[in-house]
Amino acid sequence: MRPDPSRLPIFSATVDSDSQVPRHVAIVMDGNGRWAKNRYLPRVFGHKQGVDALVRTVATCADRGVEYLTVFAFSSENWKRPEEEVSGLMGLVLVAVSKYLAKLAGEGVCIRIVGDRTAVSDKVRQAWHQAESATAHNRRIILSVAFNYGGRWDVVQACRQAITAGLSPEELDEQRLSQFMAMSYAPDPDLFIRTGGEMRISNFLLWQVAYAELFFTDCLWPDFGAEEIDAAFAAYRRRDRRFGGVKPEGQFAGNLAR
Numbered sequence: 001m002r003p004d005p006s007r008l009p010i011f012s013a014t015v016d017s018d019s020q021v022p023r024h025v026a027i028v029m030d031g032n033g034r035w036a037k038n039r040y041l042p043r044v045f046g047h048k049q050g051v052d053a054l055v056r057t058v059a060t061c062a063d064r065g066v067e068y069l070t071v072f073a074f075s076s077e078n079w080k081r082p083e084e085e086v087s088g089l090m091g092l093v094l095v096a097v098s099k100y101l102a103k104l105a106g107e108g109v110c111i112r113i114v115g116d117r118t119a120v121s122d123k124v125r126q127a128w129h130q131a132e133s134a135t136a137h138n139r140r141i142i143l144s145v146a147f148n149y150g151g152r153w154d155v156v157q158a159c160r161q162a163i164t165a166g167l168s169p170e171e172l173d174e175q176r177l178s179q180f181m182a183m184s185y186a187p188d189p190d191l192f193i194r195t196g197g198e199m200r201i202s203n204f205l206l207w208q209v210a211y212a213e214l215f216f217t218d219c220l221w222p223d224f225g226a227e228e229i230d231a232a233f234a235a236y237r238r239r240d241r242r243f244g245g246v247k248p249e250g251q252f253a254g255n256l257a258r
């Protein structure tokens with residue numbers, strides 16, 4: 001199999017392999033609705049503020065040396081929300097791309113979209129395509145936006161691809177299946193953050209978070225910023241990562257599994 005160019009190492013002047021900064025951070029950006037409700041504003045206004053929080057978070061993570069940031073922007077289950085909110089979120093994709101694409105591209109951000117694109121409108125599909133192609137060459141940080149994504153969807157679509165590729169049951173193992181997953185270009189997340197006070201995974205990256213450190217905060221997503229990121233990273237540094245094994249004496253095992 002030819003190597004996927006997107007799996008080539010990221011070039012960063014500031015990060016080394018022993019860094020205690022999580023290499024891959026995954027975030028469930030929860031709390032936009034409550035943030036808006038607290039201000040007597042429509043829920044979509046909270047999502048709009050959420051885009052600003054996302055752009056800030058990308059910059060802070062890149063500054064701290066994070067190589068991959070993956071965020072849950074629209075789940076397979078979010079179609080159940082009121083039509084007004086769903087169309088507001090779809091419209092926000094277009095606004096976000098036109099408002100922030102040039103800035104993110106200039107900051108060395110590579111944008112990738114993960115999820116089922118078949119169900120989204122042509123306009124949204126085109127906006128995502130524009131964001132991906134304009135930033136494909138960037139390597140400072142890979143921002144993966146999970147959109148119409150679900151962890152269970154990902155496992156099923158990977159199995160379908162494996163079957164289509166003609167793999168026999170004996171050939172299929174964890175590594176082979178991983179190659180068909182939507183995020184096969186990235187290492188598994190080291191740190192999983194969920195804002196908004198709920199403590200659940202909500203069908204995000206189910207396969208990939210097997211050994212991620214989990215961090216939950218009451219902070220509502222639009223209020224999330226550098227202070228909260230640093231608190232999450234400080235908690236991460238205190239974790240004892242063993243990946244089912246035994247940690248070498250006196251050593252931080254943060255990035256040892258790769």
Ligand code: FPP
Binds near residue numbers: 050072096
């Ligand atoms: C969960 O908060 C958040 C979402 C379902 C959407 C997250 C989207 C963004 C932050 C905007 C990013 C968008 C783009 C286009 C990149 P919630 O609505 O469930 O909040 P609540 O729990 O307070 O109701």
